[in-house]
Amino acid sequence: MLKIGLTGGIASGKSVVAARLEERGAVLVDADALAREVVEPGTEGLDRVVSEFGGDVLGPDGRLDRPKLGALVFGSPERLAALNGIVHPLVRARAADIVAAAAEDAVVVQDIPLLVETRQGSDFHLVVVVDAPDDVRLRRMLEHRGMTREAALQRMAAQATRNERLAAADVVLDNSGSVQHLLDQVDGLWDDRLVPFARNLAAGTRAVRNCGPVLEPYREEWARDAARISARLKTAAHGLILAVDHIGSTSVPGLAAKDVIDLQVAVSGLDAADTAAPRLAAGGFPRVPGAGSDTPKPGAPDPGQWQKRFHANADPARPVNIHVRVAGSPGWRYALMFRDWLRANPSARTLYAGHKADLAARFAGQSGTRAYAEAKEPWFTDVAWPLMTAWADATGWAPPSYAS
Template structure:
C-alpha cells in the first residue's frame, strides 16, 4: 500500500484536504478523531489522563473537559509532553489497526497534526503539507474558532514552525486561496502522482521516465530531497544499511544536472543487498533488473569490484536512482571520490558540466537517456579517473570506514 503522511499547522485547512482525499478513494486515518476516541469514558486512556492531571479534567457527565485540559497543557511543554505520552501511543495503536485492515494496494492517508514534531516523516512514502501564511491562519482562527489573536498565536507556537513543516514536505498544498483552488490541487495530485505511485508499488516497478536527457539549473533543495529519500531508505532496513549518501551531479552544489537524485546505499556485501531488496521495494524503491555492474576502471579491472544492485523510485513525481554497493568495493569508492572531487575542485566541476552540455546537444534528438549515459562513460575513465585519483593523493582523501 501507498502510505501518505498528511499534516499542516492549525487552521491551515488540513481537514479539507483529508476529506477530499477520502472522497477520491483514500483510506483515511484521522489522528485527531482517534485522539478523541482513545479518551472516551471507560477507556484506559481517559483513566490515565485523570491519573496524571486530576479528576477536575472531567465534566459533569464524566467526559474529558478538553477546554480545561487545553488550558493546562498549551504553553506548558512539560505538561504537554505528559499528555502526548499518554495519547500518542494509543493513537498509533488504533491507527495500526485501521491500516492493517486496508485492502492491498490501497492509498492510506494518515492525518497527523504533529507529524513533524514527532519525527514520523521517514515512515511514509510521501509527506503532504497543507500550507497557508501565518496571517491567514490567524484570521481563520479569529473568524471560525472565536479565538483572540493572542490565543491563536499561542496555539501556533505550540506546534512546529511553518519553516520546519515545509522542510519536511515532499508535496506542499497551498491553501491560501479558495476551496476550489486547493481541491483542484488535490485532484491533480491524486490523478498524476498518488494513483500511479500506488500502482507502481503494487507491481514493484520503477516509475516511467519519459523524454530526453535535459540538464536542469541547480536546485537548492536537491540536498533536502535527497536527505528525505535517504531517511526512508535507512528506515526500511536499519540493521543492514551502513550509510545512505547523496552522490552524482545533484550532490554537487551549483552543478547543472538531470533532475534525478542519485543515492548510494552502503551494505556489508551483496548478500545484504539482496536481502534488503524487498524492503527497499516496499519503501518505494523497487529493484531494476538487468543493471548489476558499473564500468570497471583501468586501475582496477576486476568486474567483481564493480558489482552493485540498482533500484529506482516508484514515485512518478521524484525520479531517483539507488545504487546499492558493498563497502570498500571499487565502485563504492569511485562514487564517493567523484562527488567529493567535484565538490572541492571548481575547475573539475566546470569541466564535467561542459562535457555534459556537449553530450546533451549531441543527443538532443534521441529518445530516452541511454545513449547519453553510454557516451559519458569514456570520459569517466579517461578524463575523470586520473584527475580525481591525483586529487585524492594530494589531499589525503579517504572513504569512510565501518566497524565490522
C-alpha cells in the first residue's frame, strides 16, 4: 500500500488535487471531512469541545457552530492547541480505520491540512504539497470565500509558513496558474510516479535506473532530501536503527555527484539488519539481493566484518541507496571517515572530483552505473585509504559515539 500525505496552505488548491487523485483511483482520506465527522452531535468529540469551550459554540440545531468556534481559536495559540488536542487524535484514529480497510495494492492519499504542523511527514512514502504564493492565496480567500483580510491573515498565521511546507515536500505542485495547469501536474504525478511506485512497492522491488554516470553540480536540496528520507527510515524500522547518516558524494558540499542519495543506516548487528529488512521494504526501500559486502581495505580487519545489507528505494523519481552496516564495523567507519575527509579538505575534494569526472567521461553513454562504480573501487583502496587514514591520525578524527 502506497501512502501519500497531501497538504497545502489554506486556499492553495489542495481540494482540487485531492479530488483529481480520487478520480484517478486513489483511496482518499479527507482529514477536513473526518474533523467534521468526529464532532457530529452525539459524539465524544463534540462533548469534549463543549466541555472545553462552552455551550455557546453550539448552534440552535445542536451542531457545532464553526464560525463561532473559529473566532475563539484563531489568533489564540493556546485555544487552538486545545482544540487540536481534542480533534486530531480522533481524526487520526478514524483515518487509520479507513487505511486499514484499503486494498494492499491501493494508493492511499491522506488530505491533511496540518500535516507539517503535526510532524506527520515521516509516516508517508511521499509528502505532496500544493503550493501557491501567499499573496495569491490571500486574494483567493478575499474574492472567493468572502473573508475579511484580518480573518484571512489569521488563518494563514495559524498554519506553517510556505517555506516550512516546501521543506517538508517530496513533491511540489504549483497552483499559481490555471486549474488545468494544476490538473495536468496531478495527472503526470499519478502516471509517472505514484502508479510505478505502488507497483514496485507491491512487488518488493527497487525502481529501475537506466541513467548512466552523469555528474551534476552540488545541490543544497540533497541535504534536505537526505534529512527527510532519514526520518522516514527511522519511522519504518523504529527501535532497530541506531542512526542514519548522509554519506557519499551528495553529502559533501561543493562536490559534483550523481543525483543519488546515499544513506548509511547503523544497526547493532546483522541480525537487527535482517529484522529491519521487511520494515524498510514496507517503507519503500526493498533489499537488493546479492549486494551484501564492501571491499576490504589494506590492513583492515577480517573481511567478514565488511558485511552489510543493501537496500534501494521503490520510488522511480528519487534514487536512494541504503547501506545498512553494523555500528563500529570497518565499512561503517570507512564511509564516515571518507565523507568527513572530503568535507574537511578542498584538495581531497578536487582529487576525487577529477577522478570521478575522468571515469564519467570514460563510461558516458552507458545505460547503468555498474562499470563506473567498479572502476572507481581501486581508487578508494590505493589512493583514498592511505590519505584519509593519515588525515584521521593527524586530526584525531573519531566516529560518532553511537558506535558503542
